[in-house]
Amino acid sequence: xxxxxxxxxxxxxxxxxxxxxxxxxxxxxxxxxxxxxxxxxxxxxxxxxxxxxxxxxxxxxxxxxxxxxxxxxxxxxxxxxxxxxxxxxxxxxxxxxxxxxxxxxxxxxxxxxxxxxxxxxxxxxxxxxxxxxxxxxxxxxxxxxxxxxxxxxxxxxxxxxxxxxxxxxxxxxxxxxxxxxxxxxxxxxxxxxxxxxxxxxxx
Ligand code: SF4
Numbered sequence: 302x303x304x305x306x307x308x309x310x311x312x313x314x315x316x317x318x319x320x321x322x323x324x325x326x327x328x329x330x331x332x333x334x335x336x337x338x339x340x341x342x343x344x345x346x347x348x349x350x351x352x353x354x355x356x357x358x359x360x361x362x363x364x365x366x367x368x369x370x371x372x373x374x375x376x377x378x379x380x381x382x383x384x385x386x387x388x389x390x391x392x393x394x395x396x397x398x399x400x401x402x403x404x405x406x407x408x409x410x411x412x413x414x415x416x417x418x419x420x421x422x423x424x425x426x427x428x429x430x431x432x433x434x435x436x437x438x439x440x441x442x443x444x445x446x447x448x449x450x451x452x453x454x455x456x457x458x459x460x461x462x463x464x465x466x467x468x469x470x471x472x473x474x475x476x477x478x479x480x481x482x483x484x485x486x487x488x489x490x491x492x493x494x495x496x497x498x499x500x501x502x503x504x
Contacts (some may be wrong), residue, residue, distance in 0.1 A: 306355070308408060312348070312385045317401040320386035326353030330378050330381025330409060337484055338377075339362075339415040341406070342455065343424040344384035346391050355369045355380045360457040364421075366467055367456065371477040379413055381406065394424060403428065416483035418448060419476055422455030442479055448482060451476050 315321055328345040329345045331354060346379045348358035356364050368374055384394050384402050406428075410418065420426040429445045430438070435452055443450045453476070459466035 308405065308474045312405055315385070315402075315405075318398045320384065320388060320398060321388055324386040325350045327385050328353055328355050328382060328387075330355055330379060330383055332375060332379035334379065334413055336377065336379040336413055337416040337418075338373075338419060338480055339379045339381070339410065339413055339485075340419045341419055341425040341428075342380075342382045342421040344382050344391075344394050345387040347387070350377075350387035355382060356456075359460055360455070363459055363466075364456045367473045370470065371473050373477070379415070380410070381409060383428055399424075401413070402488065416449065416487060417442075417448050417476065417480055420450060422458070426450075426452045427470065439468065440475060449479070451479060 309327075309329045315327070316463045324345075328349045342356065345355065346358055346360075348361070349355055355361070364380075365375065365445050368378070383406060385405055386402075388398070389392055418429075420429065425434060426438070429450050430443065430452075433443075433452075434455065437504055439452050441452070443452070451472075453472040454465050454469055456469065459469050475485055
């Protein structure tokens with residue numbers, strides 16, 4: 302059994318919050334467990350709940366398009382949400398739901414160890430940085446517990462206002478550049494075991 306199946310089964314059986322009794326399907330996330338970038342949205346919506354897959358509605362199609370524009374597709378990345386079950390009528394996640402559900406997200410991040418986490422929208426940003434406002438930090442590479450976090454607006458915002466689409470396009474371009482830089486740094490360390498030794502001695 303691989304980790305994706307293991308977590309999916311654990312999430313499918315979860316009733317740690319009331320959303321577990323209202324969902325049609327859980328939406329654990331999908332993509333590569335060796336992905337160098339993980340995208341985190343807020344929670345499944347209507348279509349995601351019906352299909353059990355993340356980002357499959359109109360916002361999902363826009364997200365796919367943004368990925369394609371920077372030469373990526375879903376097979377290259379991992380996509381998930383803060384919550385794995387849909388809140389009724391797409392209401393905002395409650396603090397107790399976030400607390401109950403995010404251990405799954407933490408396990409996913411620990412397993413994948415991506416070079417960059419891209420937070421989509423204010424809820425996933427505030428999970429990592431509760432006091433930061435997305436309008437002020439979007440498109441900036443932040444550091445959280447030795448992990449790079451890159452906040453961008455949620456693709457659903459771009460469906461409501463084209464201004465957000467332009468910002469997202471630029472932020473995805475920059476994200477790809479950061480990703481290439483971080484991937485190059487990682488492979489330089491992997492290719493040169495001495496550099497790992499040196500960093501221990503530097504301490
Ligand atoms: S939202 Fe998360 S914690 Fe709540 S029932 Fe679903 S999987 Fe469990």
